[in-house]
Amino acid sequence: QVLPVESGGGLVQAGDSLRLSCAASTGTFGSYGIAWFRQRPGKEREFVAGVSGSGGSTYYADSIKGRFTISRASPKATVYLHMGSLKPEDTAVYYCSTGGAFWNTDARSRTHWGPGTQVTVSS
Numbered sequence: 001q002v003l004p005v006e007s008g009g010g011l012v013q014a015g016d017s018l019r020l021s022c023a024a025s026t027g028t029f030g031s032y033g034i035a036w037f038r039q040r041p042g043k044e045r046e047f048v049a050g051v052s053g054s055g056g057s058t059y060y061a062d063s064i065k066g067r068f069t070i071s072r073a074s075p076k077a078t079v080y081l082h083m084g085s086l087k088p089e090d091t092a093v094y095y096c097s098t099g100g101a102f103w104n105t106d107a108r109s110r111t112h113w114g115p116g117t118q119v120t121v122s123s
Helices: none
Strands: 004-007 010-013 018-024 034-039 046-051 058-060 068-072 079-083 092-098 117-122
Touching: 004 092, 018 034, 018 092, 018 117, 034 068, 046 068, 046 079, 058 068
Parallel strands: 010 117
Antiparallel strands: 004 018, 018 079, 034 046, 034 092, 046 058, 068 079, 092 117
């Protein structure tokens, strides 16, 4: 069973950039689509961005469109979430997930989750 593992979180200031990584626990993700979600304090888990198995198609939540970019060089490659112009409201635990359609914004559609990585943006 291939599970996602996130890394790259940390404490940054508003306006800074950060890159999160999502790697497979063993082997590669293969042709599975990957999606990033986040859970802000006191909020439900919400969709951030998704990328297809090939890396050729992406989908973004309106709240981060234009500031975040999801990338994947190939089905075997690590998936990245490049986050720019960070705001305090981006503070959350960011989760990588697989096992469902990359464009599906419903967290219940995902079958495998990583442990998450904390991103804190100070004002």
